[in-house]
Amino acid sequence: MSVAPLVGEDGHSFSYSTGLFMRYQHPEIILCGLDSEVARIIINEIGDQVKAGKKFETEKTYSHIFDKGVKCQFRPVLLTNYGEYVCWASWFYERGQFPVIQCFWQDQKGHFPWDKKCHPDVASSQPLLYLQPPSVM
Secondary structure, eight states: EEEEEOOOOOOOOOEEEESSSHHSOOOOOOEEEEEEEHHHHHHHHHHHHTTOOOOOOOOOEESSSSSOOOOOOEOOOOOGGHHHHHHHHHHHHTTTOOOEEEEEEEEEEEOOOSSSOOOOOHHHHHHOSOOOOOOOO
């Protein structure tokens, strides 16, 4: 599933999987800030690896998912962020419990969005869904 802001609205695109948890007992994947076609390709690559038996761990750096040496890390998405980001998956799982992990990618200098040195465009396109939204804090 891919979601993009309406024309004229602020915001960034995001895409997520639905069914990885049901079929392979692996958390669903959400990827923010990339073109929907690119995100679909990456999520499908991750899904293919999960189907083959790979389990992606949080806070571990992976270098084989993105092209050109871009590394990524996964972080668990808090339940308080599900309503805004994974509505279709919530419907699919009939509002039952299912885990989601966010795939974060680096900027061109190798910084992740939580790093102070991360390029502002890269950092702002990847909300930190492992944290409480500001309105909840």
